[in-house]
Amino acid sequence: MPLPMKLTAITLDCPDPQALAAFYRQATGLELHPESDGDFAGLASEDGLFIGFQRVDGHQAPRWPDQAAPQQVHLDFAVDDLDGTEALLLELGAFKPEYQPGGDRWRVFTDPAGHPFCLTRS
Template sequence: MPPQMKLTAITLDCADPEALAAFYRQATGLELHLKSDGDFAGLTGEDGLFIGFQRVDDHQAPHWPGQTVPQQVHLDFEVDDLDEAETLLLELGATKPEHQPGGDRWRIFTDPAGHPFCLTRG
């Protein structure tokens, strides 16, 4: 039997860890876990899940849905109200690509560093 594994952390490459951590902190309400040293910042949820943001020199943002620069990572967030969440995320600096294959089931956005993520109905 393989060992039981529990996901405890996800780390995103980006050009500006502090800015991306601030975006996700405002969007999700996760708590600041690590004070940024300029090269790394992190957030923690009540369940202990850690989301880290690390500086990568010459970071190239993904170009979703194209694959010129692949997605690199894809996060999904469940929300109660898609319209309300969309309004907030756009105000915080997310963008909504034209290509939306989810219909009424989910919406795709990109964070300020270009990483795609989805909102799904809760």
Template sequence: MPPLMKLAAITLDCADPEALAAFYRQVTGFEPHPKSDGDFAGLTREDGLFIGFQRVDGYRAPSWPDQAVPQQVHLDFAVDDFDEAEALLLALGATKPEYQPNGERGRVLVDPAGHPFCLTGA
């Protein structure tokens, strides 16, 4: 039986859609969506998967790992080399929180808008 739904889009709230789209473009290699504007930016993959970034007035970044401000979204990225991926992501503007719950099986980083995301083994 084929799946009932196919994931078509993921949208993240943020204060600066264009800046966050630029960060994830460098990370994923997705192409900019032609209908991006100042309040919304998007990236697309060849198979049609879309990642959107929408401006939210008064945006408050998640406060991971505590939940005073919830995560809102959580992305996982499979990587071949944790150290290499982490170094690149930190150079692009991600940060690494002190709390790392997965030991050697994965790493948690935070994007420039404060969304936590994970690196997992490929």
């Protein structure tokens, strides 16, 4: 029997929490949490999910798909328009690696701090 657990937060390590929160805020439209400060920033959705960004000195960005610095975690976002969303994300500072294992099903990007994330069709 599964435990009665509900995922409420995901936190990503990064060198600049404010900059990474700004990237994801522009990409998702989520609201900046009012208690965000220099070493921690967060975004909140209406359904209660919280995405946090915490400063880690000496942060080593993942190098997807290279496993020398593995991804450890990645986020998936469903979108209606893959091409349009890709263009906006690249303008915001996302990077699209050459290696794309998803074919037409999904696309892999990295955020400005190097964390991989995927776009899938809604």
